[in-house]
Amino acid sequence: MATQQSRTLARFMMAPSVIVLLTWMIVPLALTLWFSFQNYNLLNPGMQSFAGLFNYEYFLTDPAFIQSIGNTLLLVGGVLVITVVGGIFLALLLDQPIFGQGIVRILVISPFFIMPPVAALIWKNMLMHPGYGIFARIAETFGQRPVDWFAQFPLFSIILIVAWQWLPFATLILLTALQSLSEEQKEAAEMDGANALSRFIYIILPHLARAITVVILIQTIFLLGIFAEVLVTTNGGPGYNSTNLAFLVYRTALLSFDVGGASAGGVIAVILANIVAIFLMRAVGKNLDA
Amino acid sequence: MARSVTLQKKLTFTALAWAVAFLLFFPIFWTILTSFKPEAQAIASPPVIIPSWTLENYVEVQARSDYFRHFANSVWISVGSTLIALLIAIPAAWAMAFAPTPKTKDVLMWMLSTKMMPAVGVLVPMYLLFHDFGLLDTVWGLTMVLTLINLPIVIWMLYTYFKEIPVDILEAARMDGAVLWKELVYVLVPMAVPGIASTLLLNIILAWNEAFWTINLTASKAAPLTAFISSFSSPQGLFWAKLSAASTLAIAPILVLGWLSQRQLVRGLTFGAVK
Numbered sequence: 001m002a003t004q005q006s007r008t009l010a011r012f013m014m015a016p017s018v019i020v021l022l023t024w025m026i027v028p029l030a031l032t033l034w035f036s037f038q039n040y041n042l043l044n045p046g047m048q049s050f051a052g053l054f055n056y057e058y059f060l061t062d063p064a065f066i067q068s069i070g071n072t073l074l075l076v077g078g079v080l081v082i083t084v085v086g087g088i089f090l091a092l093l094l095d096q097p098i099f100g101q102g103i104v105r106i107l108v109i110s111p112f113f114i115m116p117p118v119a120a121l122i123w124k125n126m127l128m129h130p131g132y133g134i135f136a137r138i139a140e141t142f143g144q145r146p147v148d149w150f151a152q153f154p155l156f157s158i159i160l161i162v163a164w165q166w167l168p169f170a171t172l173i174l175l176t177a178l179q180s181l182s183e184e185q186k187e188a189a190e191m192d193g194a195n196a197l198s199r200f201i202y203i204i205l206p207h208l209a210r211a212i213t214v215v216i217l218i219q220t221i222f223l224l225g226i227f228a229e230v231l232v233t234t235n236g237g238p239g240y241n242s243t244n245l246a247f248l249v250y251r252t253a254l255l256s257f258d259v260g261g262a263s264a265g266g267v268i269a270v271i272l273a274n275i276v277a278i279f280l281m282r283a284v285g286k287n288l289d290a
Numbered sequence: 291m292a293r294s295v296t297l298q299k300k301l302t303f304t305a306l307a308w309a310v311a312f313l314l315f316f317p318i319f320w321t322i323l324t325s326f327k328p329e330a331q332a333i334a335s336p337p338v339i340i341p342s343w344t345l346e347n348y349v350e351v352q353a354r355s356d357y358f359r360h361f362a363n364s365v366w367i368s369v370g371s372t373l374i375a376l377l378i379a380i381p382a383a384w385a386m387a388f389a390p391t392p393k394t395k396d397v398l399m400w401m402l403s404t405k406m407m408p409a410v411g412v413l414v415p416m417y418l419l420f421h422d423f424g425l426l427d428t429v430w431g432l433t434m435v436l437t438l439i440n441l442p443i444v445i446w447m448l449y450t451y452f453k454e455i456p457v458d459i460l461e462a463a464r465m466d467g468a469v470l471w472k473e474l475v476y477v478l479v480p481m482a483v484p485g486i487a488s489t490l491l492l493n494i495i496l497a498w499n500e501a502f503w504t505i506n507l508t509a510s511k512a513a514p515l516t517a518f519i520s521s522f523s524s525p526q527g528l529f530w531a532k533l534s535a536a537s538t539l540a541i542a543p544i545l546v547l548g549w550l551s552q553r554q555l556v557r558g559l560t561f562g563a564v565k
Contacts, residue, residue, distance in 0.1 A: 010389040013381035024438045025404045031415030096303040107311035113548035115499040117520040118537045132333040176556045211564045228501035232523035249410040270411035277406035
């Protein structure tokens with residue numbers, strides 16, 4: 001089918017993309033690996049030397065590292081639970097015949113388009129501020145003491161903010177999947193006398209399984225790298241209570257200028273993300289020829 | 291009878307859906323309202339719902355921080371990186387969609403896999419490279435990085451759109467003796483434009499909101515809105531209304547683009563895995 005000439009042309013057309021991406025993949029990663037085996041602090045620029053596995057040992061035994069891994073998992077897990085469960089309910093709700101569906105859809109999807117620092121600052125100041133936030137006002141109305149969210153529940157507060165940003169994404173994807181469920185199938189089940197709950201468990205949920213997997217995997221990739229939300233709300237604190245792995249690497253690199261240590265942290269982050277990526281690629285790859 | 295029951299059901303679901311939608315949209319709605327209040331009104335208790343529609347916050351934000359410079363940076367970086375990515379991606383996606391080889395699938399998966407690399411993994415070398423080449427705090431440096439991180443998504447989106455263009459049409463054009471460039475200009479381009487347009491839109495949004503590289507690789511000169519807004523994280527004095535004004539300006543343009551492109555969003559972000 002394809003002639004030799006067109007094959008050469010195709011290769012020529014793909015070359016820029018391949019070369020650019022190959023460079024982007026290899027050069028920075030190779031440098032990170034190289035630095036991770038070096039004693040290199042930007043405060044002592046002349047003092048670069050081979051460090052062996054010292055940086056990994058340092059990073060892995062740092063109590064902040066263990067805590068940041070725990071926080072990363074809680075952050076990713078918490079947001080996933082809220083967005084997937086909430087997303088299924090919202091998608092089911094939006095799939096019903098309702099007045100003004102277009103506008104509702106637009107309102108629901110909006111938080112996804114808010115840039116992370118703005119989302120975090122809106123929540124931090126307008127909603128969760130213990131003195132002037134809306135939540136404090138509501139608490140006062142009911143005679144309760146306002147909660148100082150970022151001091152008392154720093155990680156939970158960040159989970160709430162991030163979940164608000166990603167709930168629309170989950171909802172939209174699940175809604176899209178839901179709408180591809182054939183009406184006949186639903187009607188047939190209804191005629192057979194299946195009630196709403198068993199219809200949900202035996203027909204809707206299996207149909208959504210693939211979309212749920214995709215939501216979980218794509219969100220995980222993004223959630224592992226949550227950064228701006230931590231930076232503008234708690235700055236990782238109090239202590240290391242809301243520091244995730246991404247923020248710890250940033251802190252080691254750009255605040256302590258420890259190039260070696262931060263690179264070791266970066267390599268660990270890459271390994272973690274790769275484990276997730278393998279699963280995502282399988283899910284996406286399966287559909288490629290469908 | 292049956293009709294009134296469905297109407298009642300529809301009204302119940304409508305009320306419920308609107309309530310949830312309002313709750314989710316509330317933080318944005320409240321920010322926009324607050325941006326039109328004087329500072330004292332912004333923090334009043336009980337909250338003032340109808341603002342006095344002052345524009346002083348917007349004027350002040352521009353006067354104090356040269357807001358439009360950051361806005362211009364955001365536009366340059368997001369539009370520039372998207373256009374460059376399209377330029378590189380269109381030929382590649384075209385080749386893979388219309389002249390697939392047994393290796394095409396692997397190449398596509400590999401391209402996607404580059405997107406999986408966490409940014410922190412390469413923060414250190416990127417920062418040092420930028421430092422050594424004098425690219426820190428430059429619009430060009432940032433445009434380059436955003437081109438790279440969004441290129442896989444651009445290729446993938448274009449590929450899924452191109453894939454749906456019926457090949458028969460190209461064959462027919464070829465039969466009629468059309469040479470390659472004619473095939474491109476007269477047959478393919480008109481059919482590909484909608485796909486290219488939605489790819490463009492989605493990637494401008496993604497680049498506009500990118501908040502890791504834009505914050506870490508800029509200081510002030512080239513800082514786009516993400517970095518500019520982050521500098522508001524430590525409040526000085528009364529600033530609720532001004533923060534709201536700055537936030538509203540930062541999100542308004544992209545919110546509108548987002549509403550326009552929401553139909554294509556699912557497909558673009560799931561790499562065609564959910565349709």
